[in-house]
Amino acid sequence: xxxxxxxxxxxxxxxxxxxxxxxxxxxxxxxxxxxxxxxxxxxxxxxxxxxxxxxxxxxxxxxxxxxxxxxxxxxxxxxxxxxxxxxxxxxxxxxxxxxxxxxxxxxxxxxxxxxxxxxxxxxxxxxxxxxxxxxxxxxxxxxxxxxxxxxxxxxxxxxxxxxxxxxxxxxxxxxxxxxxxxxxxxxxxxxxxxxxxxxxxxxxxxxxxxxxxxxxxxxxxxxxxxxxxxxxxxxxxxxxxxxxxxxxxxxxxxxxxxxxxxxxxxxxxxxxxxxxxxxxxxxxxxxxxxxxxxxxxxxxxxxxxxxxxxxxxxxxxxxxxxxxxxxxxxxxxxxxxxxxxxxxxxxxxxxxxxxxxxxxxxxxxxxxxxxxxxxxxxxxxxxxxxxxxxxxxxxxxxxxxxxxxxxxxxxxxxxxxxxxxxxxxxxxxxxxxxxxxxxxxxxxxxxxxxxxxxxxxxxxxxxxxxxxxxxxxxxxxxxxxxxxxxxxxxxxxxxxxxxxxxxxxxxxxxxxxxxxxxxxxxxxxxxxxxxxxxxxxxxxxxxxxxxxxxxxxxxxxxxxxxxxxxxxxxxxxxxxxxxxxxxxxxxxxxxxxxxxxxxxxxxxxxxxxxxxxxxxxxxxxxxxxxxxxxxxxxxxxxxxxxxxxxxxxxx
Amino acid sequence: xxxxxxxxxxxxxxxxxxxxxxxxxxxxxxxxxxxxxxxxxxxxxxxxxxxxxxxxxxxxxxxxxxxxxxxxxxxxxxxxxxxxxxxxxxxxxxxxxxxxxxxxxxxxxxxxxxxxxxxxxxxxxxxxxxxxxxxxxxxxxxxxxxxxxxxxxxxxxxxxxxxxxxxxxxxxxxxxxxxxxxxxxxxxxxxxxxxxxxxxxxxxxxxxxxxxxxxxxxx
Numbered sequence: 001x002x003x004x005x006x007x008x009x010x011x012x013x014x015x016x017x018x019x020x021x022x023x024x025x026x027x028x029x030x031x032x033x034x035x036x037x038x039x040x041x042x043x044x045x046x047x048x049x050x051x052x053x054x055x056x057x058x059x060x061x062x063x064x065x066x067x068x069x070x071x072x073x074x075x076x077x078x079x080x081x082x083x084x085x086x087x088x089x090x091x092x093x094x095x096x097x098x099x100x101x102x103x104x105x106x107x108x109x110x111x112x113x114x115x116x117x118x119x120x121x122x123x124x125x126x127x128x129x130x131x132x133x134x135x136x137x138x139x140x141x142x143x144x145x146x147x148x149x150x151x152x153x154x155x156x157x158x159x160x161x162x163x164x165x166x167x168x169x170x171x172x173x174x175x176x177x178x179x180x181x182x183x184x185x186x187x188x189x190x191x192x193x194x195x196x197x198x199x200x201x202x203x204x205x206x207x208x209x210x211x212x213x214x215x216x217x218x219x220x221x222x223x224x225x226x227x228x229x230x231x232x233x234x235x236x237x238x239x240x241x242x243x244x245x246x247x248x249x250x251x252x253x254x255x256x257x258x259x260x261x262x263x264x265x266x267x268x269x270x271x272x273x274x275x276x277x278x279x280x281x282x283x284x285x286x287x288x289x290x291x292x293x294x295x296x297x298x299x300x301x302x303x304x305x306x307x308x309x310x311x312x313x314x315x316x317x318x319x320x321x322x323x324x325x326x327x328x329x330x331x332x333x334x335x336x337x338x339x340x341x342x343x344x345x346x347x348x349x350x351x352x353x354x355x356x357x358x359x360x361x362x363x364x365x366x367x368x369x370x371x372x373x374x375x376x377x378x379x380x381x382x383x384x385x386x387x388x389x390x391x392x393x394x395x396x397x398x399x400x401x402x403x404x405x406x407x408x409x410x411x412x413x414x415x416x417x418x419x420x421x422x423x424x425x426x427x428x429x430x431x432x433x434x435x436x437x438x439x440x441x442x443x444x445x446x447x448x449x450x451x452x453x454x455x456x457x458x459x460x461x462x463x464x465x466x467x468x469x470x471x472x473x474x475x476x477x478x479x480x481x482x483x484x485x486x487x488x489x490x491x492x493x494x495x496x497x498x499x500x501x502x503x504x505x506x507x508x509x510x511x512x513x514x515x516x517x518x519x520x521x522x523x524x525x526x527x528x529x530x531x532x533x534x535x536x537x538x539x540x541x542x543x544x545x546x547x548x549x550x551x552x553x554x555x556x557x558x559x560x561x562x563x564x565x566x567x568x569x570x571x572x573x574x575x576x577x578x579x580x581x582x583x584x585x586x587x588x589x590x591x592x593x594x595x596x597x598x599x600x601x602x603x604x605x606x607x608x609x610x611x612x613x614x615x616x617x618x619x620x621x622x623x624x625x626x627x628x629x630x631x632x633x634x635x636x637x638x639x640x641x642x643x644x645x646x647x648x649x650x651x
Numbered sequence: 652x653x654x655x656x657x658x659x660x661x662x663x664x665x666x667x668x669x670x671x672x673x674x675x676x677x678x679x680x681x682x683x684x685x686x687x688x689x690x691x692x693x694x695x696x697x698x699x700x701x702x703x704x705x706x707x708x709x710x711x712x713x714x715x716x717x718x719x720x721x722x723x724x725x726x727x728x729x730x731x732x733x734x735x736x737x738x739x740x741x742x743x744x745x746x747x748x749x750x751x752x753x754x755x756x757x758x759x760x761x762x763x764x765x766x767x768x769x770x771x772x773x774x775x776x777x778x779x780x781x782x783x784x785x786x787x788x789x790x791x792x793x794x795x796x797x798x799x800x801x802x803x804x805x806x807x808x809x810x811x812x813x814x815x816x817x818x819x820x821x822x823x824x825x826x827x828x829x830x831x832x833x834x835x836x837x838x839x840x841x842x843x844x845x846x847x848x849x850x851x852x853x854x855x856x857x858x859x860x861x862x863x864x865x866x867x868x869x870x
Contacts, residue, residue: 018669019671019674022666026678248678250675302680302682302684302685304681
């Protein structure tokens with residue numbers, strides 16, 4: 001049943017930005033609810049303005065709505081003023097397309113890109129009229145799935161989510177829909193067993209964790225046949241067709257532009273970077289396809305800006321010719337291009353000139369550390385000299401603002417390393433002054449390093465709160481009276497929460513539940529974040545935030561995400577962690593394969609893709625291609641193992 | 652290349668009634684880009700599309716005949732303009748008329764004088780009671796009311812801004828009130844002020860602006 005529009009009409013004039021809650025945007029798809037058999041609600045657990053910029057959900061929305069007998073609609077977290085009004089009026093969380101309550105859908109997909117959205121995810125379920133605990137929802141409720149970067153450690157949210165989609169969703173989403181058709185009328189247990197049999201799907205209730213006396217994890221064991229001991233992430237072997245019919249929001253949103261993924265994954269191997277590890281292998285979209293797509297996007301959306309997305313846009317092989325071709329083609333149509341991430345070593349004069357449209361917002365670099373030694377530790381080996389030369393070039397091409405992103409708290413960091421961040425910022429400003437005098441600006445964003453699962457730094461500790469504050473004070477002192485430098489930093493308590501959730505185990509779910517019950521939500525929003533309530537929530541759950549966040553891990557510790565396989569092997573990550581401490585660097589893996597594990601995990605898939613489709617070296621042994629073509633190898637490690645075992649036993 | 656000024660009349664339907672004035676202008680700009688209409692842009696560092704809506708419609712109101720001017724960088728016959736734009740519009744937005752007007756000439760904002768509204772109010776007030784209240788309102792010399800402007804409360808006289816108010820229709824639980832009010836830079840008032848003066852401030856109400864009247868229209 002649709003929600004009561006009259007009630008909504010009463011509420012909307014009283015809330016901020018009511019256009020967030022009405023739907024009907026150009027390119028949104030409202031299908032006939034009564035004739036479609038599988039209905040998927042795609043939910044982003046933050047406000048519309050942020051959720052609309054999420055490319056992952058836009059891709060799934062596009063794929064699902066292209067299916068004749070499937071519909072996908074969007075749901076976002078209402079801002080607190082709207083939530084209060086909805087709760088008071090008894091309005092449930094509803095979808096934007098046809099204004100249906102959350103609990104009327106068959107499947108709900110929640111995007112979990114980062115940990116600060118966990119309480120909002122619970123709040124969404126509750127506002128949608130559903131129990132937040134998975135065990136309390138029977139087959140009368142929709143199946144709740146979640147995916148995204150944070151799902152690579154699903155354990156903290158295991159109590160709330162029915163199943164997790166590990167890795168890329170493009171292919172598996174339709175497998176899930178088909179599986180749902182088979183088990184629509186089955187009991188919840190049978191529904192979930194069917195889901196567990198899909199490669200890349202993790203159903204937490206079919207796995208039991210056990211712990212050692214010291215509180216660390218002993219093992220996580222599968223309980224049913226359908227549950228694989230290792231859930232390997234899904235990937236699309238070649239870049240999937242890009243979205244062109246982006247929904248065009250009426251209200252201003254955070255990234256009010258279309259996004260086009262020009263490349264997926266990154267070959268650089270920065271040791272702190274989760275995306276760089278979990279999005280392997282690196283796949284590029286062809287230049288021809290990008291140019292055609294930009295054209296289609298402009299025609300179908302009318303957007304005036306397109307972001308060319310990649311973890312490291314300037315590493316795209318033909319970035320120069322691409323940007324040149326695009327800026328020539330659109331110079332009179334006021335289309336601006338943005339490259340969200342540029343590497344110091346791959347920026348050229350031509351590129352800087354062609355991105356001139358963005359001059360007003362400044363040129364961004366993320367050296368992450370200020371000393372050559374630290375940059376070797378984190379494996380982001382650019383030299384200070386190089387950075388200053390590039391800064392000189394950028395300022396000389398009429399840009400006045402350079403933004404620099406750094407991280408404090410990375411392993412082996414000394415106070416001197418911190419101090420030099422300030423000195424480097426001053427040096428860059430000096431360069432700018434030569435070109436623009438007092439109008440030159442440097443904006444320095446200093447975040448706190450948070451160790452992430454599936455990275456070489458997953459064994460590292462988060463600095464304790466006092467250390468973070470001391471380092472931030474050093475920087476404040478260092479940048480005092482530096483006119484022309486704007487310094488931003490992260491609230492230490494926010495990093496503590498991110499770290500204690502990010503590497504949490506299943507017990508952390510209790511803390512999340514309690515925090516939400518105490519009123520925590522919008523934890524990613526400074527004005528709503530309540531560290532005091534979180535502290536209490538952890539305490540009441542019998543847990544210590546510091547134990548999760550600030551404790552260095554031993555080499556042989558079992559991690560809560562060890563059974564979730566992102567392709568890169570734990571053994572390889574450990575070797576890289578040791579290399580970091582010795583200050584050893586690894587070059588771009590396009591130059592030399594370091595055998596991180598991706599090719600082992602996806603051998604079959606690699607055998608079936610053309611050599612230039614991935615940056616990883618091709619598989620030369622024809623036997624793999626044969627097996628893959630027979631459909632025996634989908635490229636997923638456990639499956640590979642089974643096939644190999646079968647082959648052996650037959651021999 | 653010769654520029655051209657087109658004046659378009661459009662409907663802002665109920666689907667869009669919560670979209671603000673600025674957001675509506677951007678929605679139009681994007682729709683025109685989708686339609687391949689050659690929009691002219693302002694010169695300078697941050698080029699803006701030369702598109703002008705006559706008057707912001709308060710959030711929550713619908714508009715049956717809103718007006719805007721668009722400067723094109725190359726001429727296009729109004730008929731072709733309408734044909735191109737129609738398929739590029741979101742639901743709730745439709746263009747009903749377009750005509751060419753002189754490139755130079757007063758802006759819509761400066762030429763706007765009055766607006767006609769139709770309101771549907773849920774109330775169980777009797778017709779004769781309402782007619783009486785309207786008559787009292789129109790008979791008054793002065794109607795001092797309060798409104799907030801720039802976050803400050805100020806007094807203003809509603810009476811001279813109110814050209815006409817009439818009872819259009821009367822049902823068991825609702826009434827339809829028509830009103831013609833001053834609009835534009837020389838004096839502007841919203842229908843809620845009139846509703847408040849009639850003692851209908853808390854009623855559930857739907858408002859549609861049905862006409863904009865300009866200096867160059869015969870008032």
